[in-house]
Amino acid sequence: MSSVTPIAVIGPTATGKSDLGLDLAEVLDGEIVNIDAMQQYRGMDIGTAKLPVQERRGIVHHRLDVLEVTEIATVANYQEAAVTDVEDIAARGKVPIIVGGSMMYVQSLLDEWAFPATDPEVRARWERVLAEGGTDAVHRALLERDPEAAASILATDGRRMVRALEVVEITGLPFAASAPKIGEPRWGTRIIGVDRDTAQLDERIARRTDSMFDAGLVDEVEGLLAIGLREGVTAARAIGYAQVLDHLAGDGDLDHARERTFIGTRRYVRRQRSWFRRDPRVHWLDGADARSTEQALTWLGE
Template identity: 75%
Template sequence: MITPIAVVGPTATGKSDLALDLAERLHGEIVNIDAMQLYRGMDVGTAKLPVAERRGIAHHQLDVLDITETATVAAYQTAARADVEAIMARGHTPVIVGGSMMYVQALLDDWDFPATDPSVRAKWEALLDERGVVVVHEALRAADPVAAATILPTDGRRMVRALEVVELTGKPFAASAPQIGEPRWGAVILGVDRETAELDARIELRTAGMFESGLVEEVHTLIDQGLREGQTARRAIGYAQVLDYLDNEYDLNEAQERTFIGTRRYVRRQRSWFRRDTRVRWVNGADPDLAVTALALVDSSTEKDEQEVR
């Protein structure tokens, strides 16, 4: 019986390397679950693994969107579930890797999405663009106080989606929340984390490396492809800060510092989100025998599941 493995957790903990190690050992294929890595051309700023470093292992859900397209959890759910099931049909092990929290839930949990309406979505996106997150948060607080209290007031895209759902369904946003239970396909969920000080140092080093490796040049190229017109891609951490730098909002050093701070803040959110999920089996990204430790957890989980079936 093939058991998919999901490798989740905060940014910069070492998920990609572990996923490759597991895929090599288990004759696996990798399914990306990082929302920004769905975009073609967004490579440096998303730490997308170059083809030459993928060890010949098939990767799915990378480079599937133009930067002018809007990434949606619902569309990802449909496409990624099809990828996982096709991989299993080939007799291979799906190794799902990434840290986009809602995308993880969409793929592994029972989550039916309310319909979307482009005109309603556009109305709230226009409010976000023209008047900012504070005004959107106020609108959400008036429409759905519970959603406003649970969604970060800086998370513009999620607030827009909540307002759209409330307007279309007449129900609170929480009514469309995923149902948490046994992960789809009996997947084993591994969480990778590190000590906070160590992780902060890795984030700072990674951020500096992105700017040194051509993030600004990448943004210049993407602007020519429509980056400024995209509703999702232009708000990605790193890309938003470089756009502000190019618009003379601040200098390059501050752009880099703001990218580091934004990434560190996002990491705290990821950690809080995934730590609430009791199904996640945690490993230390600094473990020199990380792959061995992870495989032992996978084996123990699948053995337990088989015993329960018996």
């Protein structure tokens, strides 16, 4: 790794991270490394608020459109690939600007998370519980064995709950025990958090949700169905996509899908805020402040 110091721009959804990341990349001669799990999927553009190519200001972006919707997105695979990207960017004298809000992805990349081994038999047993009893069954099991993990993982995220149950059974320890301790971030990365007033952010989420549906989210999902979206283990559970899939399967009208997408996003934002706010290394900025880029550069010493 060269002497170039990466910058991470993290925080809840819809706070303005992408704009700040682009501003910093322009000023500092940087390249963007995506750290949003669902933006890795090709074709999942509208529902993930992926920046269109024409809005990327000519700045190179990494870890976008690298998975098919039938592939499983894993933190471990992302970590390995993103480490290579960050170190390659820095080796070329550019500044890696890591932008996104996927909580475990951020921790895996910046804190060198070493993941516990897997046990195919244990994994298969919990996957059977998920297949036969649904997410409620694995959530109840996790709540009994590791209440903290059950509180921190979305009750609709069956795959992650299965992984937590597997780790708890293999290690005999809470799932959080396998997480890295917060210390000096990898590569000395400077971490900027972007947030907004809660009421204002809720309004932005509502507007973003409406714009996604108006821009053709349903059509996007229908197109992805033809290439296997419904069979995707992780892609099909993305907020917005899961709700539209339920609608297309006859579960409620489009307004119901829109409302559930808004509620799901708002709930996810609260979890992101809680997760990131407990990290004392983060320097927080108000995404609504027109001076946020200037403030970021001042904090960075630029």
